[in-house]
Amino acid sequence: MDVLEFHKKLLPAQRRLSQLRFRYVLIDILNSTVVIIISICLFVIINNYILTPITGLQISRFWTSILILAVLSVIGVWLICKSFYKVKYIYVAKELDKVSNNHNMISTAFEYIESGRDSGFAQIAIFQGIDKLNAISPETLKQPLPAVKKLIFLIVCAAIFASFMSIRSGFQQSAANQVQKGIEGFNVSKSIDMSGYFERGIEKTMPELVNLFPSVGTQATGQFWASNASGQTTSGSSRSSVTLRKERKFYQAKQGDAVQSGNKNKMISKTAFTGSGSAITPLVETAIKIDFLNINAGLDEDQLNAKIKEKDKLKDFASSSRRPFTDDHRAAPGRELGRSGKKGKPDNGRGGLGSIKKSRSTAALFPGQMMTVHVPSRPGKGKSKSFESNSPLQSQQNVKGIPLSSGNSRESSINIDPIKQSLKKITKLYFEELNEQSNRMLREGQETN
Amino acid sequence: MSSPTECLEKAKKQIDTFREDFFVLKTQIQRCFIGQEELVEDVLCAFFTGGHVLLEGVPGIGKTMLSKTLAQSMSLSYERIQCTPDLMPSDITGHKTLVETDSGSHQLIFEQGPVISNFILIDEINRATPKTQSALLEAMQEGQVTIGREVFILPKPNFFIATQNPIEHEGTYPLPEAQLDRFLVKLKIQYPEPSDYHQILELTTSGKTIDVEPVLNAEKVLEMRQTVTHIEVPKSAVENVVKIVRATQPQSSSIESVRENVILGASPRAVQSIVMLAKVKALIDGRSSVSLKDIKDVSLIALRHRLILAFAAAANQTDSDRIINEIISGV
Numbered sequence: 014m015d016v017l018e019f020h021k022k023l024l025p026a027q028r029r030l031s032q033l034r035f036r037y038v039l040i041d042i043l044n045s046t047v048v049i050i051i052s053i054c055l056f057v058i059i060n061n062y063i064l065t066p067i068t069g070l071q072i073s074r075f076w077t078s079i080l081i082l083a084v085l086s087v088i089g090v091w092l093i094c095k096s097f098y099k100v101k102y103i104y105v106a107k108e109l110d111k112v113s114n115n116h117n118m119i120s121t122a123f124e125y126i127e128s129g130r131d132s133g134f135a136q137i138a139i140f141q142g143i144d145k146l147n148a149i150s151p152e153t154l155k156q157p158l159p160a161v162k163k164l165i166f167l168i169v170c171a172a173i174f175a176s177f178m179s180i181r182s183g184f185q186q187s188a189a190n191q192v193q194k195g196i197e198g199f200n201v202s203k204s205i206d207m208s209g210y211f212e213r214g215i216e217k218t219m220p221e222l223v224n225l226f227p228s229v230g231t232q233a234t235g236q237f238w239a240s241n242a243s244g245q246t247t248s249g250s251s252r253s254s255v256t257l258r259k260e261r262k263f264y265q266a267k268q269g270d271a272v273q274s275g276n277k278n279k280m281i282s283k284t285a286f287t288g289s290g291s292a293i294t295p296l297v298e299t300a301i302k303i304d305f306l307n308i309n310a311g312l313d314e315d316q317l318n319a320k321i322k323e324k325d326k327l328k329d330f331a332s333s334s335r336r337p338f339t340d341d342h343r344a345a346p347g348r349e350l351g352r353s354g355k356k357g358k359p360d361n362g363r364g365g366l367g368s369i370k371k372s373r374s375t376a377a378l379f380p381g382q383m384m385t386v387h388v389p390s391r392p393g394k395g396k397s398k399s400f401e402s403n404s405p406l407q408s409q410q411n412v413k414g415i416p417l418s419s420g421n422s423r424e425s426s427i428n429i430d431p432i433k434q435s436l437k438k439i440t441k442l443y444f445e446e447l448n449e450q451s452n453r454m455l456r457e458g459q460e461t462n
Numbered sequence: 463m464s465s466p467t468e469c470l471e472k473a474k475k476q477i478d479t480f481r482e483d484f485f486v487l488k489t490q491i492q493r494c495f496i497g498q499e500e501l502v503e504d505v506l507c508a509f510f511t512g513g514h515v516l517l518e519g520v521p522g523i524g525k526t527m528l529s530k531t532l533a534q535s536m537s538l539s540y541e542r543i544q545c546t547p548d549l550m551p552s553d554i555t556g557h558k559t560l561v562e563t564d565s566g567s568h569q570l571i572f573e574q575g576p577v578i579s580n581f582i583l584i585d586e587i588n589r590a591t592p593k594t595q596s597a598l599l600e601a602m603q604e605g606q607v608t609i610g611r612e613v614f615i616l617p618k619p620n621f622f623i624a625t626q627n628p629i630e631h632e633g634t635y636p637l638p639e640a641q642l643d644r645f646l647v648k649l650k651i652q653y654p655e656p657s658d659y660h661q662i663l664e665l666t667t668s669g670k671t672i673d674v675e676p677v678l679n680a681e682k683v684l685e686m687r688q689t690v691t692h693i694e695v696p697k698s699a700v701e702n703v704v705k706i707v708r709a710t711q712p713q714s715s716s717i718e719s720v721r722e723n724v725i726l727g728a729s730p731r732a733v734q735s736i737v738m739l740a741k742v743k744a745l746i747d748g749r750s751s752v753s754l755k756d757i758k759d760v761s762l763i764a765l766r767h768r769l770i771l772a773f774a775a776a777a778n779q780t781d782s783d784r785i786i787n788e789i790i791s792g793v
Contacts, residue, residue: 116744116753121696125751131466133473134694138751 027105029151038095118142476689494531497658511738513646514622525625529583537676538580545590551597555607584624588634602644619683648767693741694751709789723775728768735764
């Protein structure tokens with residue numbers, strides 16, 4: 014018998030084995046595919062719902078889909094390669110030997126035929142092998158079902174891929190923030206730069222400094238700037254109501270912790286943290302949202318949702334550049350400079366602060382004192398108006414001090430005694446007189462011109 | 463030159479003849495030596511490969527009986543060397559003696575020792591001193607003895623069967639590694655099966671005597687040995703043997719227990735031994751080619767005395783049999 018004849022005898026078994034192997038590979042591939050995709054999805058879900066609130070890094074859907082497509086492509090190529098793979102004859106012979114448990118007679122016969130051994134003993138071995146081969150049905154060949162052996166390996170691979178995507182996404186976000194920062198830096202004025210400086214100071218001293226900012230004190234600073242965290246992945250407009258609910262629960266939990274630690278009075282003003290988008294760290298954002306919930310503690314669920322949406326809308330509105338924060342309907346303080354020193358000349362600021370600013374700063378030394386704000390009107394056109402800008406403080410109310418620098422924070426409390434009515438009157442009269450005098454001077458100057 | 467068909471027919475005839483003679487010999491031995499069929503088969507396998515056998519077992523289980531029966535069942539010259547501590551090398555190999563001739567002159571005549579024989583039983587080999595044991599090295603390996611300037615070729619077929627007692631240490635000398643390596647197999651005789659005791663008692667206590675008839679002569683044995691060498695060995699089997707033997711060598715082994723417990727692994731002589739034994743196994747099974755199963759079946763008996771174990775092996779309560787079984791199952 015020659016090699017070709019022996020090959021022919023092995024053909025049915027080879028076909029059977031090829032089918033079995035293809036089936037084996039198919040099941041193995043299906044197993045692997047399912048494991049890989051489940052691993053990627055699990056990791057993405059874990060990352061987006063657990064790690065993202067902490068790290069701020071999120072895996073983008075784009076990269077996830079690219080990854081899954083790549084995996085599927087590799088698996089497809091693998092499957093195609095395997096479907097064209099033909100099982101070798103020696104492998105078929107060995108498999109048949111295993112099934113029949115016949116002292117490797119078939120594979121030995123195959124080897125002797127291929128190597129051309131023609132001794133009497135080799136011929137006997139070949140005939141014995143052929144006899145055994147004829148006695149075996151190819152149907153007896155079996156392949157065990159593949160087990161998911163590489164489960165851990167695949168999960169680790171998927172985790173590494175997903176981590177890579179997460180890091181890449183983080184880099185992209187950081188780069189976008191840098192660009193946004195540059196645009197904002199170009200647009201804003203010097204005063205805004207001051208607020209930026211303030212924010213950077215906050216960031217450096219986070220989180221201790223953030224907690225020490227009292228809402229009362231910061232509300233009185235007057236400058237309200239809001240900007241959208243353009244680089245942030247949690248865009249308010251794109252969030253669903255489910256997300257909002259989850260977010261609120263998360264923040265409420267945080268709020269509960271804050272209340273327990275006795276920080277209820279340490280309200281964090283949004284004015285302190287709503288600066289540049291890139292400057293807002295997840296912790297700062299969390300603090301802002303806790304404050305938001307503190308303010309709106311009495312609202313029911315729908316109202317709170319509406320509030321959150323409104324807030325996000327405002328953020329979106331201010332996304333292009335810095336804009337005055339007008340949410341509290343307060344007017345921005347005047348930026349008028351002092352006198353020029355010469356009548357009829359525009360102010361040049363060389364005279365220092367004007368009387369109004371001086372009066373306001375003087376009034377700020379009397380906490381709890383109702384301060385009149387003078388709004389100058391055109392001379393001769395009606396009466397000058399004044400209104401109370403600060404709400405009076407209640408007696409025995411603790412006022413937290415404002416930290417003066419970004420370094421060591423200080424905290425102090427002032428115990429305010431009830432102010433005597435006579436002193437209040439005197440102060441009020443003084444400011445009214447001061448305003449009147451100011452109006453008079455303005456009028457006289459204009460008349461002279 | 464004969465045609466392939468003639469070769470085939472001749473080979474078939476050789477195999478059939480071998481099997482027939484083998485089983486006749488085995489049956490003859492088992493008339494006297496009751497039970498232990500596997501052991502008898504292993505002894506005969508070693509005999510037909512041309513190797514030597516070391517039998518190890520506790521006293522009273524028939525080591526010497528088996529050897530004597532084997533010798534009696536073949537019409538070969540038979541000698542017995544009873545090893546004692548004062549046995550000298552010349553007692554084994556022979557020596558030259560000054561004798562007086564008929565004419566009254568003196569002449570040195572060589573008195574051959576028991577080693578110059580076909581079948582040599584070395585009883586209690588470990589009671590002989592290493593010096594005396596060394597006298598066997600040349601005879602066992604090369605089939606010759608050198609005395610002075612003269613070389614004496616041992617008659618063929620030549621077969622050594624040695625027995626030793628594993629439990630006695632007083633007055634015994636462990637065999638040196640070189641001596642051990644010259645034995646093809648080391649066979650451990652176990653206690654007989656309960657059913658065999660009845661036959662043993664009947665045979666030995668009833669006053670009956672069984673005469674063992676020689677069934678093979680020297681020519682027949684040599685012919686059978688020649689048949690063994692014709693058995694084919696496929697490449698896969700050779701690779702398997704090499705793999706097993708290399709796995710016993712601590713330098714090249716990937717098995718942790720070998721690296722930890724073995725000082726010296728099996729030599730290339732072990733590869734030869736395994737292949738030859740596997741050939742006989744295939745022959746007696748009616749096959750003309752060695753299989754992987756044959757290799758695995760004979761590896762233990764061919765390797766167990768070739769491993770020199772470290773002290774760690776005793777500490778770990780392991781022995782060479784356990785290590786070899788681990789190697790075989792891993793290959």
